[in-house]
Structures are given as C-alpha cells and as structure tokens.
Amino acid sequence: MWDSFLFIGLPYITVALFFGVTIYRGFSGMMSGHRGKWNWTARGDYLWTTRSTGFFGRASIGAASLCLHWGILILLIAHLIGLIGGAYNLVSWVNFFRWAGLGGGVLFLYGAVWALARRVIVPQLKAMSTPDDYIILLFLIVIDGLGLYQAAVKLVFGISYSAGPWLGSIIKLQPEITAIAGAPFINKLHIIVSLLFLAYFPFTKLVHVFSYPFGYSTRSFVSMRRYVGLKK
Numbered sequence: 001m002w003d004s005f006l007f008i009g010l011p012y013i014t015v016a017l018f019f020g021v022t023i024y025r026g027f028s029g030m031m032s033g034h035r036g037k038w039n040w041t042a043r044g045d046y047l048w049t050t051r052s053t054g055f056f057g058r059a060s061i062g063a064a065s066l067c068l069h070w071g072i073l074i075l076l077i078a079h080l081i082g083l084i085g086g087a088y089n090l091v092s093w094v095n096f097f098r099w100a101g102l103g104g105g106v107l108f109l110y111g112a113v114w115a116l117a118r119r120v121i122v123p124q125l126k127a128m129s130t131p132d133d134y135i136i137l138l139f140l141i142v143i144d145g146l147g148l149y150q151a152a153v154k155l156v157f158g159i160s161y162s163a164g165p166w167l168g169s170i171i172k173l174q175p176e177i178t179a180i181a182g183a184p185f186i187n188k189l190h191i192i193v194s195l196l197f198l199a200y201f202p203f204t205k206l207v208h209v210f211s212y213p214f215g216y217s218t219r220s221f222v223s224m225r226r227y228v229g230l231k232k
C-alpha cells in the first residue's frame with residue numbers, strides 16, 4: 001500500500017507539479033505584474049532568478065560554486081546513464097554510474113556544504129537569504145548524503161537494476177513496483193526524498209535552470225521585488 005503510493009502515486013504527482021507549475025510560472029507571470037494572465041512573453045516572475053550572492057564574500061565562494069555545479073551536472077548524467085543501463089541490463093553503463101556518481105557526489109557535497117555554511121557565516125548573505133535558499137541546500141545534502149552513504153560506506157551497489165526498470169515502467173504509464181519494492185531502505189529513501197525535492201523544485205529559484213542567456217545583452221533590467229512588496 002505504502003510502496004504503491006510512494007513509487008506510483010508520488011512520481012506522477014511530482015511530474016505533474018514539476019512541469020505544470022514551471023509552465024504556469026513561466027507563462028502566467030505568477031508573482032509578477034502579469035499575474036494570473038497567460039502571456040507567452042511573460043518569461044517568469046520576479047523571483048525567477050538565482051539572487052546572486054557573488055556581491056558578498058566573493059572570495060569565500062572559491063572552488064565551491066564550481067564543485068556544486070559540476071558535481072550536480074556529473075550526477076545528472078551519471079544517473080541517466082546508470083538508470084538506462086539498469087533498465088536494459090548494460091553492465092558497463094551501471095558501472096560507469098558507480099564511479100562517476102561517486103566523483104560527482106563528493107564534489108557536490110563539498111560545494112553544497114560550503115554554500116550552506118556561507119549563508120550562515122557571512123552576515124550579508126544571512127540577511128538576504130530566504131527559507132528556500134536553506135531548504136534547497138538541505139534537501140540536496142540529505143539526498144547526496146544518502147546516495148554516498150550507501151555507495152561509499154555500506155558498499156551496496158547495483159540498485160539501478162531495480163530502479164531502472166521501475167522508472168521505465170512509470171514513463172511507459174505501466175507502473176510495476178515489484179523490483180523497487182525489494183530495494184534496500186536507504187536507496188528507497190534516497191529516491192523518495194529526491195521525488196519530494198523535485199516536486200518542490202518549481203516553487204523555488206531553481207527554475208533558473210530553464211533560462212537561456214540568449215537575450216542577456218539586450219534585455220532590460222531585472223526588477224527583484226516580491227509580489228507582496230508591489231502591493232504596498
């Protein structure tokens with residue numbers, strides 16, 4: 001019963017929120033002057049920005065920002081290759097996930113822990129941080145920590161052979177959870193927290209990953225104000 005909800009219901013709820021809210025936010029101008037109206041040129045809202053922290057304590061970012069971004073990119077590619085490999089029984093693809101995932105996971109952990117520490121240590125950063133800045137980093141550190149704990153401490157590997165077919169069945173709209181239901185608890189938790197994180201994703205500044213800097217040099221200034229601020 002719980003497995004059915006967590007590995008059938010939750011993935012579909014996550015997909016609906018991830019794409020639905022992103023598209024709604026992108027084109028209705030939610031939280032902006034276009035609020036509530038569909039407008040194909042709305043291009044997001046006033047919070048569709050990373051709220052760059054580079055102005056404050058720039059020297060303290062150092063390699064951490066690079067590690068965070070390269071780490072998550074390597075993890076994304078490694079997961080894709082590993083889960084496809086798991087679905088089609090491709091041993092070398094799953095093995096690639098093991099080592100690339102380990103490297104990307106360690107890089108990402110360093111970057112994310114340091115990003116969180118800066119928000120607590122640097123007073124200006126603390127003042128400009130909003131709850132989602134902390135929640136995102138905590139989510140990612142927990143997810144990464146669970147993945148690394150299982151791979152590097154418990155030395156359990158090869159769960160892609162269960163997770164790959166499950167993910168494939170979800171995509172094909174023919175959910176089949178027998179394999180994933182038998183996976184180790186830590187890995188199931190890793191996937192469940194990841195799904196919760198992806199459901200939360202479109203409500204945060206992370207939507208900036210869908211921005212392409214094509215109009216960067218010609219665009220007008222971005223006004224960074226909250227909708228509540230506009231009403232005053």
Ligand code: HEM
Nearest residue numbers: 098101102105140143144147148151157158159160163194
């Ligand atoms: C819904 C999204 C996700 C799914 C389905 C997923 C699935 C998995 C699976 C099945 C494994 C075990 C691989 C195996 O034993 O063959 C794994 C490992 C791992 N995951 Fe994820 N994951 C997700 C999101 C994430 C995210 C967002 C992060 C990073 C913040 C992450 C970081 C890791 C790390 C570091 C490992 C260990 C890699 C290694 O074994 O060397 N995962 N993941």
